[in-house]
Amino acid sequence: MKITADFPGGNIIVDEIKDNNIYLHQDLRTTTIDWFYWYFEVLQPSKGEHNFSFTKSPAIGVRGPAVSLDKGRTWNWLGDNKHILNGFMYDFTGDEESVRFSFAMPYQESHLKEFIDANIHNPLFKHLELGKTKKGRSIDLITLGDIYNSDVIVLTARSHCCEMMASYVLEGVIESILKNSSYLQDHAFFIVPFLDKDGVEDGDQGKSRAPHDHNRDFEDNSIYPSIIALKKRINELGAERFIGYIDFHCLYMAGYQNEHIYFVGSESPKIAEAQMEIGRMLEKTYTILPFEARGYLPFGESWNVGAGVKYQTGSSWATNNLPNVKLATTIEFPYANALGTPVTQKSAKSFGVKFGNVITSFFQ
Numbered sequence: 001m002k003i004t005a006d007f008p009g010g011n012i013i014v015d016e017i018k019d020n021n022i023y024l025h026q027d028l029r030t031t032t033i034d035w036f037y038w039y040f041e042v043l044q045p046s047k048g049e050h051n052f053s054f055t056k057s058p059a060i061g062v063r064g065p066a067v068s069l070d071k072g073r074t075w076n077w078l079g080d081n082k083h084i085l086n087g088f089m090y091d092f093t094g095d096e097e098s099v100r101f102s103f104a105m106p107y108q109e110s111h112l113k114e115f116i117d118a119n120i121h122n123p124l125f126k127h128l129e130l131g132k133t134k135k136g137r138s139i140d141l142i143t144l145g146d147i148y149n150s151d152v153i154v155l156t157a158r159s160h161c162c163e164m165m166a167s168y169v170l171e172g173v174i175e176s177i178l179k180n181s182s183y184l185q186d187h188a189f190f191i192v193p194f195l196d197k198d199g200v201e202d203g204d205q206g207k208s209r210a211p212h213d214h215n216r217d218f219e220d221n222s223i224y225p226s227i228i229a230l231k232k233r234i235n236e237l238g239a240e241r242f243i244g245y246i247d248f249h250c251l252y253m254a255g256y257q258n259e260h261i262y263f264v265g266s267e268s269p270k271i272a273e274a275q276m277e278i279g280r281m282l283e284k285t286y287t288i289l290p291f292e293a294r295g296y297l298p299f300g301e302s303w304n305v306g307a308g309v310k311y312q313t314g315s316s317w318a319t320n321n322l323p324n325v326k327l328a329t330t331i332e333f334p335y336a337n338a339l340g341t342p343v344t345q346k347s348a349k350s351f352g353v354k355f356g357n358v359i360t361s362f363f364q
Ligand SMILES: [Zn+2]
Pocket: 159, 160, 163, 249, 250
């Protein structure tokens, strides 16, 4: 039996293996706070029950770890088995070549590629390059419709690279908008699915990355190529044509305010009103993952107190720099549990399809 994290998104440090007891922990790397992302593979496991125990901080969500038997393409929740403190038990058949485990359901460049391949023949869908990351990777840009001659809405995700469940929602949003070809006659979308692609592929936490993370990089002295290029391209295309900006995130692992979907209240009263309006529209739409408008987190409450004087988030940058923006917002998704309903690859994407319909109704 071998444990490895040597693949896209991989993240683990093995402390010790004693018979069927494996002690390990998540690799924080350049993250300045404690966080909980990890993703590893067991190769040729021996038959029988094995106990995996995390030796540092909490690293198991409310539905246990996610398990993949096809090298990370599809995932299921193992389920909560709390009898192992901060860990889980897995009963291998002995016939598996590979079993992967993660905090949730990783969405890598390979998932995005599969999605792009399925849509690339649609003339309304374009896959372009926004620029290169610090490590030389291509920063994907997807456009829907004609970004040169329409009102434009920006969609971004993974400024905190570990927040992978948001990517399935984004896929659903894109899919539903593509079906609305009449809407795309005079509206367009500018989509950056991985704002921190190096972090996504390297398997970093990304949240509170030193010296600051990608969602604290929107001031004039931005340091990350994706953020620099995003702001530059928007200004080249004409900031006044951008009417919407939605940034997709995931929450903390579990607990209060981390197990429902919500919009993060803007400091701007006008934008806050727009957030509540789209929230009411979303609540009226049947979604497989329940959404309640009252889950809204107003500015000034709980953790939503701004990025600090030195920093600016993507949605606050859009609020301050896009003169005709009607809505600039962060939307937060739970990793595993939305008001009692399991968040999965399928349910997250299905929620995204409905959210996409609400977006096109909102930005008429
Ligand atoms: Zn985030």
